[in-house]
Amino acid sequence: xxxxxxxxxxxxxxxxxxxxEVSGLTKYFPVKGGFPIRRTIGHVQAVDGIDLTVRVGESxxxxxxxxxxxxxxxxxxxxxLEPTDGTISYRGQDISxxxxxxxxxxxxxxxxxxxxxxxxxxxxxxxxxIISGPMEINRIEPEGGREKRVxxxxxxxxxxxxxxxxxxxxxxxxxxxxxGVARALALEPKLIVADEPVSALDVSIxxxxxxxxxxVQRELDIAFLFIAHDLAVVRHFSQRVAVMxxxxxxxxxxxxxxxxxxxxxxxxxxLSAVPEVSLTDEPGAAGRERIRLAGDVPSPISPPSGCxxxxxxxxxxxxxxxxxPPLIQISGNREGHLTACHFPEDPTTEARDEDIILDxxxxxxxxx
Amino acid sequence: MTTLTKDAGxxxxxxxxxxxxxxxxxxxxxxxxxxxxxxxxxxxxxxxxKTLGIVGESGSGKSVxxxxxxxxxxxxxxxxxxxxxxxxxxxxxxxxxxxxxxxxxxxxxxxxxxxxxxxxxxxxxxxxxxxxxxHRGASKRAAWDRAVxxxxxxxxxxxxxxxxxxxxxxxxxxRQRAMIAMALVCDPxxxxxxxxxxxxxxxxxxQILDLLKDLQQEFGSGIIFITHDLGxxxxxxxxxxxxxxxxxxxxxxxxxxxxxxQHPYTWGLLNSMPRxxxxxxxxxxxxxxxPPSLLTPPSGCxxxxxxxxQDRVGGNRCVTERPxxxxxxxxxxxxxxxxxxxxxxxxxxxxLG
Numbered sequence: 001x002x003x004x005x006x007x008x009x010x011x012x013x014x015x016x017x018x019x020x021e022v023s024g025l026t027k028y029f030p031v032k033g034g035f036p037i038r039r040t041i042g043h044v045q046a047v048d049g050i051d052l053t054v055r056v057g058e059s060x061x062x063x064x065x066x067x068x069x070x071x072x073x074x075x076x077x078x079x080x081l082e083p084t085d086g087t088i089s090y091r092g093q094d095i096s097x098x099x100x101x102x103x104x105x106x107x108x109x110x111x112x113x114x115x116x117x118x119x120x121x122x123x124x125x126x127x128x129x130i131i132s133g134p135m136e137i138n139r140i141e142p143e144g145g146r147e148k149r150v151x152x153x154x155x156x157x158x159x160x161x162x163x164x165x166x167x168x169x170x171x172x173x174x175x176x177x178x179x180g181v182a183r184a185l186a187l188e189p190k191l192i193v194a195d196e197p198v199s200a201l202d203v204s205i206x207x208x209x210x211x212x213x214x215x216v217q218r219e220l221d222i223a224f225l226f227i228a229h230d231l232a233v234v235r236h237f238s239q240r241v242a243v244m245x246x247x248x249x250x251x252x253x254x255x256x257x258x259x260x261x262x263x264x265x266x267x268x269x270x271l272s273a274v275p276e277v278s279l280t281d282e283p284g285a286a287g288r289e290r291i292r293l294a295g296d297v298p299s300p301i302s303p304p305s306g307c308x309x310x311x312x313x314x315x316x317x318x319x320x321x322x323x324x325p326p327l328i329q330i331s332g333n334r335e336g337h338l339t340a341c342h343f344p345e346d347p348t349t350e351a352r353d354e355d356i357i358l359d360x361x362x363x364x365x366x367x368x
Numbered sequence: 369m370t371t372l373t374k375d376a377g378x379x380x381x382x383x384x385x386x387x388x389x390x391x392x393x394x395x396x397x398x399x400x401x402x403x404x405x406x407x408x409x410x411x412x413x414x415x416x417x418k419t420l421g422i423v424g425e426s427g428s429g430k431s432v433x434x435x436x437x438x439x440x441x442x443x444x445x446x447x448x449x450x451x452x453x454x455x456x457x458x459x460x461x462x463x464x465x466x467x468x469x470x471x472x473x474x475x476x477x478x479x480x481x482x483x484x485x486x487x488x489x490x491x492x493x494x495x496x497x498x499x500x501x502x503h504r505g506a507s508k509r510a511a512w513d514r515a516v517x518x519x520x521x522x523x524x525x526x527x528x529x530x531x532x533x534x535x536x537x538x539x540x541x542x543r544q545r546a547m548i549a550m551a552l553v554c555d556p557x558x559x560x561x562x563x564x565x566x567x568x569x570x571x572x573x574x575q576i577l578d579l580l581k582d583l584q585q586e587f588g589s590g591i592i593f594i595t596h597d598l599g600x601x602x603x604x605x606x607x608x609x610x611x612x613x614x615x616x617x618x619x620x621x622x623x624x625x626x627x628x629x630q631h632p633y634t635w636g637l638l639n640s641m642p643r644x645x646x647x648x649x650x651x652x653x654x655x656x657x658x659p660p661s662l663l664t665p666p667s668g669c670x671x672x673x674x675x676x677x678q679d680r681v682g683g684n685r686c687v688t689e690r691p692x693x694x695x696x697x698x699x700x701x702x703x704x705x706x707x708x709x710x711x712x713x714x715x716x717x718x719x720l721g
Contacts, residue, residue: 065569172658202425203596207640207654214651229570236642236652259644273574274644275599277626292578293571295525296539359575361523361545365582 019191019223020054020077020110024086025096027072031301045300046072048247049086051327054191059217059224061238061255063231063270067297068244070227074193077225078112079103090191108138108187113213115196117176121168127154127179128164134186153182157212174205181212185220193225198233210237231274235259240336243267246300246308249327253337261347263330263339266309269293271349287351294358307342314356315343386413388437388558388590393450395429395436404662406432408614410450411695416557419584419591421605421622423598423637427659428611430594434560436460437592438475439467454558472499475558476551480566482543486535493519493531496550503554518549522579541572548580552587559589565600577603598641602626610634613660613670620697630699630708632675635716646720653719669702680707 028043047069054060062070075081077088079095088096090106098106111134114120121130131153132146142149151161157178168176177197184192197213198206210233217224228234234241235255242252243266251264262268272291293312298304306324310316319342327340332347357363395407407429414420422430435441437452439459452459454475459467471477476499479485487495496518497511506514512531519527522545535543544564551559561580565573577600584591593604601608601622608625610618610633618631629635636655657674660666666673672686681702693700701708 065571174658202659203598203637204425204640204655205658207642207652208656210642211652211654231570232642232644232646235644236646236648255648269571271644273571275574275577275597275603276644277598277602277638277641292575294523294575296541296572297569359523359579360525361521362575362578362582365521365579365586 017056018053019056019091020225021089022053022073022077022086023051024049025051025073025076025083025088026085027069027076027081028084042301045247045303047076048303050244050247050249052242052249052252054223054225056190057217057221057223058240059226059238061234061241062225062227062244063229063234063241064244065229065270065297067246067300069247069300070229070244071195073244074112074195074225074227078110078193079107080112104138108134108140109190111184111187111189111192113177113180113184113192113194113197116200117173117180118168118200120180121176123168126165126167127159127171130168130179131183131186134183138187140187149186150182153185156185156216157182158208172205173201174208177201177209178212181209181216185216188220189222191223191225193227195227196229197226199228199230206233213237231259231271243270246297246303248308248340250309250341251337251339252327253333253339257334257337260349261334261337262349263333263337263344263347264309264341265313265315265343265345268345268349269312288349289352290355290357292355292357292359292362294360307340312358314358315345317343386415387455388414388592389451389453390433390437391451391453393433393436393452394448395432395441396447398445398447399663402663405614405665406662407436408665410611410614410616411693412609412616412619414558414590414592416590417584417588418606419593419604421601421608422592422594422611423596423601423608424611425596425659427613427662429614429662430611431562433611434477434562434592434594437558437560438471438477439464440477469503472551472556473503473554474556475560476554476556478544478547478551478559478561478564480563482540482547482567483535485547486543488535491532491534492538492546496531496546496553499550500553514553515549518553519546521552521583522546522549523575524549540568541576544568544572544576545579548576548583552583552589555587556589558592559584560592560594562594563596564593566595566597573600580604598626598637599643610637613665614662615670616693616700617671618699619693624697628709629712629716630703630705631671631701632677632703633671634699635712636674639716639719650719669700677703677711680711 025047026049027047028045030040031042031044032038033041064070076083083096087094095103095106128150131150135146150164154161159175159178198209201209216222226234226237238255240254241258242249245266251267262271269291272289298311304311305321307320310320325340325342327338329337330339330344333339391411393407393410397404397406410433424430436448448460493512493515496515500506500511500514516527516531519531524530524542524545538546565576568576595601605622608622609616612633618625618634639653640655642652655674668687668689669691672678678686685702691700691702
């Protein structure tokens, strides 16, 4: 065996150490057009130079609206997509362009849970076959045989081990997602990329799956990259959170920092847009700020220059168009809380003296 | 009938403002596997200018109810019983030609997915103008001007030009705005919004919800707002009706239902939903099991197989007897009023963090 075929066995990393480090990660998808000769006429800049670190055993949340590149990031990290640029290093080894063979020993340590439990399970395979698939591919023979291991896994995820021979259509959505979790656990991974794992499920079922993932994360000490658009679910699940907008991370920090001391205007807008059941009727409790942006997210084919949020930002100035703000620990931020903004907001989510209404129709109607 | 007591035994006398009353509605579909009772004994009223929020999971019958109000079900496979009165007009027995005069005029609907609800073949402006021409007898020119005016009202920039665009040239949020413009073009008394923001991003959702609220002030329509998201409903509705497996299990004002809920299913929903201000040390409490199949719904209380409070009701009543839902503030549950109050205060509320 030559050196470049198999990477040396990675050393065990201790808790708190970085498990996955991503820097400058970029993915451009070509846009083809023209007739009769189709050529590349532009690029969708899905992910454009992001840095993030997932530590051993931690749950790292990635939030953003559709089209911000959060799912692409997940797929790049699991190497389901080839990055255009940047590096992904897993336990100190660069895997950004590793070949299939080089990846083999690492693949089993990075697993994925998909959004749609209906399309992510092969309808023609039994549950047993689906869950033992990863073991077969990686030629892993667990003690006592694969079937025994599958039954164990089914029990871990709260399904009846007797259902080994059933097909996916015999299960409900929540149960199917449990099968997906069991499959991801089959190889005892160190990192699970969960791409919107609960958003296709009903409210009462969502909590079941969130609790299951939380148990798995704590008891098996697996690091999670938790990708979701639901801010409340991400807050519940992740110790650290990154907010993405149009292919960039615009703010990252621990849960506390992002949810109660946000600095980036977009984070403020995002948090204020979440509709909430208010259960306290205590007088004096300050309400939340109200920010209503105008329009939709711009196209990632030709994103705005400088700061990408500037076209929808109420604080934008000339500097924002000319100069891209770096993702740094701006003054007033605590350790580990990075914000990419030239003119950051105050670190509070409490109601302002005046609501920020950028939507012209809303502003017109509310003026009357 | 012995156990299947209809839950609207005493229809509330329609108060002066109620212009939509649904009484004891039953909707069932014939399928290959048997009869699906999608809606099973549902009654409610809606007053002009008010918003009724209907919340429930998939398969609870919330969408079917509203398709039935507008007569959008397939009559070949659907059996509808009961009474739907819109401004004194009975809609269930109404002929198709009469319904056509109601739809888009007196009552309009906003659907979840604007890309499939809008026709890809016609310009946005023409689609908005069409109901105005049909119901108001406006000329093509006048209807087009009205369409442009409506687009401006819902916040489409440069409406004169954008009215000539096709739906695919609009973004998701703009399409939903166009849908709202189309629904409001004839100034309807009743607007049914079926998960209108579920497909949208959170910042766009906030814009659309606020827009709907502001437009309601101006147009004075009564809105039935269907959603599975309690946060959205808290924001939008005056009154809430919680549906489970084809019937309403709890109703009341928004404050009553969300701050002093009485039904174990409503407790379950609140307990299983993380909030931005919830206590992180508190794990979510999911509702065990899964929603039942409506082909063979559970006996007695539909919720009893998933209910953790069954044992507090004596004599197996949850399994044998279907609880009633009274008018006004009510919940369909065999627990006594005292029990509901104590359980919520002592066991449910602390877990809400």
